[in-house]
């Protein structure tokens with residue numbers, strides 16, 4: 335099938351590559367000249383594992399191409415996926431300007447009979463607006479509108495697109511249903527599940543899914559605060575809860591909380607949509623508050639360990655909002671860095687992929703070339719994003735080069751026994767800290783910390 339994809343950001347590009355690999359003829363278009371010029375040369379404008387290779391493969395097979403001209407992309411399209419950005423306005427509502435201008439372009443250039451599929455995450459009711467715009471912009475235009483939300487995660491996006499746990503299609507006409515079923519037949523033939531709903535339901539299901547996942551994370555983070563006071567271990571509490579298939583263990587990892595371009599934005603957008611529809615979804619506000627509180631809790635641990643932050647150096651390992659991406663948008667790691675810097679600390683960060691983006695967003699942040707350079711002379715090391723390579727750091731070498739042997743594990747990624755054995759005072763999130771005897775932070779009764787009676791002292 336001839337497919338046009340409008341918007342070649344994370345969602346649009348992964349969608350384009352995935353549809354091409356399912357055998358469709360795909361043309362991607364974007365208003366961003368630089369992005370299109372990179373893509374025309376087969377270069378992926380952002381880091382996503384496996385995407386550039388797949389992009390090259392599909393372009394070489396001539397199933398995938400890119401153009402700056404929407405007119406060209408749309409000329410023969412039987413289906414158009416709208417994957418443009420829907421960023422948050424200052425009041426939290428989704429900004430749908432790009433959705434509207436895409437609809438205008440479609441009315442201008444697409445052939446009659448086209449099926450317009452919204453893939454961007456949008457508030458329920460957006461397809462109705464798109465429908466009105468299409469009809470208003472072109473007299474007698476024959477088209478169908480559908481919603482096909484994406485459930486891709488950055489870092490595993492291509493796999494999520496080609497091995498989806500569900501394909502949701504919101505359709506309200508026979509033709510749109512038929513086109514979407516044909517588009518995804520290669521996947522449904524392999525047994526992947528396609529769920530057909532009305533359009534508003536599909537739109538809402540996406541927001542609901544992201545909001546619920548964020549809720550699970552915030553629940554785990556609230557539990558972490560209680561575990562810290564009760565001397566319990568939040569990871570074990572989550573294991574016990576997660577053994578119940580009705581709850582499931584996924585997304586119950588306490589730590590610095592969620593970030594990224596989706597959860598924070600979608601939560602706000604759902605809350606605003608609910609308010610506009612006359613329903614106060616206050617639970618969502620609490621989810622956001624708990625997420626901010628997670629960063630504050632980590633900052634408090636650094637302060638607890640170091641006393642005054644002025645003249646102290648803090649190394650933050652991991653700046654991306656999660657491992658496997660170079661994306662720093664709404665990154666909890668950067669929020670923590672900002673908080674510590676504002677409180678007077680010197681902050682140095684390291685990330686295997688996201689350093690350049692972090693520097694662009696946060697020019698005051700000092701960037702190190704590797705974890706050891708970051709740790710040199712630091713009074714505290716914070717693990718903020720759980721990149722795999724941080725699990726195998728040479729702890730003895732780190733201790734040697736740091737000013738104080740203090741680790742705050744913002745993602746509970748390290749083994750407390752190993753970190754303690756290497757002589758560090760160790761603060762995880764929602765788990766008992768391990769305090770070295772003689773550490774100035776050793777308040778076992780208050781912190782319910784496990785004591786390691788070694789002769790180590792803070793190297794003041």
Ligand code: UGA
Pocket residue numbers: 455484485486487488489544547551584585586587588589590591592593594595596597655656657
């Ligand atoms: C999320 C959803 O998982 C996707 O299904 C959805 O398609 C996507 O948003 C989107 O709307 O486009 P993504 O933002 O890539 O995907 O990242 P996630 O893997 O969901 O992680 C989000 C954040 O939650 C990260 O900062 C991560 O560190 C944090 N997280 C995740 C936790 O703090 N604890 C957990 O247990 C799990």
